[in-house]
Amino acid sequence: MDSSNHEQTKTEIAGSFVAQTNSMIFIPRFPFLQGKTYIIKTNDYQKEFFVPKSVKSKPEVTEIYPTKNTIPENILRMYIQFSNPMKTTGNLKNIKLYDSNGVEVKGAIFNNVYELWNEAQTQLTIIFDPSRVKTGLKINENLGRALEAGENYKIVVSNLEDIYGQRLKNSYTKHFYVTEEDTQSPNHELWRVTSPKANTVESLNIDFKESIDIMSLQNRLFVFTSHNDRIDGKIEFSNNEKSWKFIPNQKWTKGDYTLKINSRLSDPSGNNLNGLFDHKIGSLKYRQEGKIQELKFNIK
Template sequence: MILLLSAALLLLAGCEKPSSSPQVTESPLPEVLAVYPSADTLPENLLRMYVEFATPMKTTGNLSRIQLKDAQGQVLNGVLFDNVYELWDPDQRQLTLLFDPGRVKTGLQAHDALGRALTPGATYQLQVAGLEDIYHQSLTEPFIKSFVAGPPDTVAPNFEHWQIAAPHSQTQNPLRVTFPGTVDRMSLLHRLVVCDTALQPILGTVSVQQHETVWQFVPDSPWPSGTYTLNVNTRLEDPAGNNLNGLFDHPTGSLRYAQEGETVSIPFTVGTVEAGKW
């Protein structure tokens, strides 16, 4: 009788007992997934790095929480370019860090006064700590990318030195391009397009491997036989900012192409598999 009365009172009060407890969805904690370039040795004239996060991050006030330290743990000031607006991708999961271009490029006031930030043979640590995501959650622990500074990269990328391995027809094997050195990751993801025999882009998936020295493209559908083109925007860069048009630190009049952003088309053939070689 008491139990029935209690249930009736709950109904009258508008407090009907829920069938189950409400579920609370928690957002994942932020973390750094990777820092690019991913190699352990980076050029003295390094221009750009990328920090990739697991969750969307706040897009202001972060540069003060990112430090470059030398082998003794001393913070190196004036290294990263303090832009008015931080350079985030549209998803707010990747932050671009620019080494001060005025120190990288010779002949400028900052370079003449301070020199480049990195010294060949020296060891450095890029430390990312305390950044918050859009849910006001902080990184649970610092992320450290250690690397050694190598000699300056003074050779511009040249597609004539690339190794292109074409797939066989009627397969979804990858088109594979191997580079003689590290290429800027964002360039690899956005500045190469595979076109079919009608010069239309082919849908597929791009992957970047082996410290950004290998690019692979897997089509959504099997390759038909024929001649294809790999279209490359000449803005494709290496980590020092050198692109297909010339060096970042180039003398006046030394660029290869009249305009930045021109397209270079590299043909390749997809053929059938010879008997006995499948």
């Protein structure tokens, strides 16, 4: 399947086909862009179809994570969230880092071949060049880290377009101060777990004592019953990503439960339960990445 504004430029659309009794359904990996013409093409058939634009509010940046305004100099990832689903290519050139003198810090943000978007195309992951974050590498030795402790910086996001062809309503600026590197891994044994009451849909609350990477908050923590059945629910985080709430879809019942934690759960600097991102050989806690750790709690 191809998409084009004119015959000369065509891009194959990634997706999958599902066979029906008398038809075939194509499910695109990412939403079709509105206001664009697409072509369905087989060996002996070709047909164009147009996806009309719908009226939408102009997109805005709703948040940049980490939300705190102090960032360690060895930060690895940030996340930019948008109000609308966005186009997924050509955006990194419009996301710039500046020092306190207004000079652009070039080469700080890693220029991925494929941008890292969530499925809804509303969250973009930006990575600070790992070869500069990690010590002992030639690029780090030659250039040092992009961020310097004791200095102020800002990230400016501008001119990105949503899938409807609309540019950001306003540019967005996040100001932050850089602190010394973070050389402490998260430690689940220090977390404070507050259990809800039985026969309610009160939240299970966790205080991590430090900021946790939001992808870890979304994808590395799971709640199970004593029979090893996973509980479905909604996740919320707050307090500069130091606090996590789990609200179940069904009322809690009395009994024992387990919070299962993938050891890849990390802080914004990439330090995880298995060790530091900038670790020495032989310093990791577990031989197997992704080993599951457990925290038990009881509901009365």
